[in-house]
Amino acid sequence: MIQLQDIEKVYRTKTIETVALNRVNLHVERGEFVSIMGPSGCGKSTLLNIMGLLDEPTSGVVSIDGQPVKTHSDKQLAKLRNEKIGFVFQSYHLIHDLSVVDNVELPLLYRNISGGERRKRALAALEKVGLSTRTRHFPSQLSGGQRQRVAIARALAGAPEIILADEPTGNLDSVMGEEIMEILLRLNREEGTTIVMVTHDEHMAHKTNRLIRFFDGQQVADSLVLEAQI
Amino acid sequence: MLKNYFKIAWAVLQRRKFFTFISLFGISFTLMVLMVVTSLFDHVFGPQMPERGTDRLLFVNNLREEQGEGYSSSGPPSYYFLDRYVRRMQTPEKVSINSVFNPVNSYIHNKKLALDIKHTDQQFWEILDFHFLEGNPFGALEVKNASRVAVINQTTRKNYFGTGPALGQTIEVDQVKYRVIGVVEDVPVLRIQSYADVWVPITLKSQDFKDTGLRGGYFATIKARQAADIPKIKEEYARIIQQVSQLNPKEKKQVHSYPDTILESFARNFLGSGKEDKVGFLYTMLALAAFLFMLLPTINLVNINISRIMERASEIGVRKAFGASSNTIIGQFVVENVFLTLLGGLLGFLLSAGVLALINDSGIIIYAQLGLNLRVFAWGLFLCLVFGLISGVYPAFKMSRLHAVEALRGGSK
Ligand SMILES: Nc1ncnc2c1ncn2[C@@H]1O[C@H](COP(=O)(O)OP(=O)(O)OP(=O)(O)O)[C@@H](O)[C@H]1O
Ligand SMILES: [Mg+2]
Numbered sequence: 162m163i164q165l166q167d168i169e170k171v172y173r174t175k176t177i178e179t180v181a182l183n184r185v186n187l188h189v190e191r192g193e194f195v196s197i198m199g200p201s202g203c204g205k206s207t208l209l210n211i212m213g214l215l216d217e218p219t220s221g222v223v224s225i226d227g228q229p230v231k232t233h234s235d236k237q238l239a240k241l242r243n244e245k246i247g248f249v250f251q252s253y254h255l256i257h258d259l260s261v262v263d264n265v266e267l268p269l270l271y272r273n274i275s276g277g278e279r280r281k282r283a284l285a286a287l288e289k290v291g292l293s294t295r296t297r298h299f300p301s302q303l304s305g306g307q308r309q310r311v312a313i314a315r316a317l318a319g320a321p322e323i324i325l326a327d328e329p330t331g332n333l334d335s336v337m338g339e340e341i342m343e344i345l346l347r348l349n350r351e352e353g354t355t356i357v358m359v360t361h362d363e364h365m366a367h368k369t370n371r372l373i374r375f376f377d378g379q380q381v382a383d384s385l386v387l388e389a390q391i
Numbered sequence: 392m393l394k395n396y397f398k399i400a401w402a403v404l405q406r407r408k409f410f411t412f413i414s415l416f417g418i419s420f421t422l423m424v425l426m427v428v429t430s431l432f433d434h435v436f437g438p439q440m441p442e443r444g445t446d447r448l449l450f451v452n453n454l455r456e457e458q459g460e461g462y463s464s465s466g467p468p469s470y471y472f473l474d475r476y477v478r479r480m481q482t483p484e485k486v487s488i489n490s491v492f493n494p495v496n497s498y499i500h501n502k503k504l505a506l507d508i509k510h511t512d513q514q515f516w517e518i519l520d521f522h523f524l525e526g527n528p529f530g531a532l533e534v535k536n537a538s539r540v541a542v543i544n545q546t547t548r549k550n551y552f553g554t555g556p557a558l559g560q561t562i563e564v565d566q567v568k569y570r571v572i573g574v575v576e577d578v579p580v581l582r583i584q585s586y587a588d589v590w591v592p593i594t595l596k597s598q599d600f601k602d603t604g605l606r607g608g609y610f611a612t613i614k615a616r617q618a619a620d621i622p623k624i625k626e627e628y629a630r631i632i633q634q635v636s637q638l639n640p641k642e643k644k645q646v647h648s649y650p651d652t653i654l655e656s657f658a659r660n661f662l663g664s665g666k667e668d669k670v671g672f673l674y675t676m677l678a679l680a681a682f683l684f685m686l687l688p689t690i691n692l693v694n695i696n697i698s699r700i701m702e703r704a705s706e707i708g709v710r711k712a713f714g715a716s717s718n719t720i721i722g723q724f725v726v727e728n729v730f731l732t733l734l735g736g737l738l739g740f741l742l743s744a745g746v747l748a749l750i751n752d753s754g755i756i757i758y759a760q761l762g763l764n765l766r767v768f769a770w771g772l773f774l775c776l777v778f779g780l781i782s783g784v785y786p787a788f789k790m791s792r793l794h795a796v797e798a799l800r801g802g803s804k
Contacts, residue, residue, distance in 0.1 A: 210795075215796045216794060216795070217794075240714065240716075243713060243714020250799070254712075254799060256709060258706075259398075259402065267713045268713040270395055271713065271714035271715055
């Protein structure tokens with residue numbers, strides 16, 4: 162599904178050079194629920210952004226469905242992001258000026274879909290995250306957990322094959338976190354959506370079926386989570 | 392898509408009330424000033440009753456004599472000069488000689504009425520396009536006989552006769568009685584070549600005709616057969632002036648006088664010393680002034696827009712993450728800005744209409760009817776769009792280049 166080969170990411174500022182990712186090789190298979198763990202600053206977000214085509218690696222090859230994306234134009238990348246990938250960010254990143262349902266419609270906006278159909282799919286996505294009663298609210302009128310559920314609904318609305326979630330529960334208390342986790346697990350189980358999630362929470366990580374550990378820009382472990390460990 | 396752009400544009404405008412206010416105020420105020428100025432410019436220089444076919448009209452209203460070192464004087468030419476030389480020109484279709492307007496007093500029911508009177512020939516009425524509300528102009532016969540007849544304007548008619556009949560009645564101006572034979576629409580005072588309250592036959596002032604000096608108190612209005620003849624007329628006029636200069640070689644006199652369009656005559660007499668043609672200079676100045684005037688609000692707008700769009704870096708990041716290409720982002724911001732500027736434009740038009748109505752009502756410019764004409768309207772709309780594009784495209788372009796990650800982080804780079 163998504164394949165990373167020899168990915169390096171180096172940030173250069175005037176004084177220092179930070180190697181955020183050092184020769185990373187990773188292949189995420191269709192239908193997997195992968196969690197990524199590692200200490201702060203080890204390059205998890207960088208990795209996720211590169212997987213999601215939001216950022217370019219300094220060197221290495223990113224392939225989506227076997228197709229290297231290096232030579233893709235801005236427009237082609239936008240289309241890939243739009244159709245294949247859904248993002249969930251730690252700090253939600255909802256658009257304040259839009260209502261909940263308009264936020265959820267966002268990925269559909271960049272497709273050739275009628276307004277009525279967009280609305281229908283957005284409402285269905287909100288239904289899945291249990292927010293059918295809050296569609297006309299604005300993000301500022303919602304709790305953190307509700308906001309993250311809106312963000313997940315937005316990621317779902319376009320029916321992407323893969324969802325990339327960067328610490329989706331990082332800003333939430335454990336009860337809310339559990340709720341979000343349940344939604345993601347159900348998505349993976351029932352709809353076969355591939356999910357890659359960065360988390361600091363061992364407990365959450367152990368609910369997924371593959372755990373990758375990072376340290377200093379390098380992959381140090383990649384293990385299937387055994388049912389018994391849960 | 393477009394509907395959604397509008398939706399978010401509207402939401403953004405509502406949320407950022409201060410920003411919206413500043414932008415809208417800047418746009419509409421600037422536009423308003425521009426519109427009023429254009430309208431004034433139009434009023435002064437554009438084709439307008441009674442000087443409608445301006446592309447075929449030339450005016451002589453100044454003559455400058457220079458003699459030896461330093462001595463020079465200028466003013467309207469004399470009847471003698473115009474009659475002897477200009478009237479006999481070959482290239483024009485028609486030439487009219489008319490006096491400058493003179494202020495006179497008139498009394499009605501013991502009330503003083505200050506009027507401007509102008510003495511004209513019959514050609515004056517043939518060349519110019521006066522709108523007669525009642526009666527007719529005077530013709531060759533009345534001019535030849537120096538009949539005491541008058542054409543008056545609407546306002547004078549109202550002051551004198553109210554709602555009663557005017558034609559055939561007499562008005563007394565400067566202790567002379569005239570019979571009213573026509574009533575015309577008011578002519579704005581800035582049309583100095585045609586303006587007056589009362590027009591009477593030029594022969595009533597025949598005492599002026601004998602003075603053989605070159606300067607006096609008369610204008611000539613020249614009509615060309617077709618617009619293309621204008622240069623020929625100017626050439627012929629130049630030859631005449633050459634000839635007049637050399638009439639008396641001992642005097643070493645230099646004469647300058649030109650048949651000008653309204654704009655040329657303004658530029659020549661107000662910006663120059665009555666010799667050089669300053670139209671190019673006038674246009675340059677006007678363009679420069681307009682440019683400088685617009686520059687500030689535009690820069691301001693670009694600035695506000697940049698910071699406003701920067702604030703929305705995260706939104707841009709999110710949109711990119713969910714499939715907006717750079718071009719889509721530019722499109723969105725351009726639509727937003729064009730929407731904002733058109734809104735400002737609309738307000739500007741309302742404001743301009745209000746201000747023009749105020750100017751008209753206040754009577755600052757006598758008999759002026761400033762209006763939002765179609766040309767000014769089109770200009771305003773065009774300026775609005777230029778505003779919108781300049782102030783929107785650049786920041787949008789800049790922001791759209793941002794990588795999605797950077798934008799999500801807040802566009803700090
Ligand atoms: N734009 C940038 N410029 C310079 N250095 C950067 C930039 N973004 C990230 N880095 C550096 O790259 C490294 C990896 O950053 P990254 O955000 O991927 O870490 P992370 O694993 O997500 O950390 P956290 O768990 O705290 O979110 C860090 O050392 C960080 O300082
Ligand atoms: Mg991170």
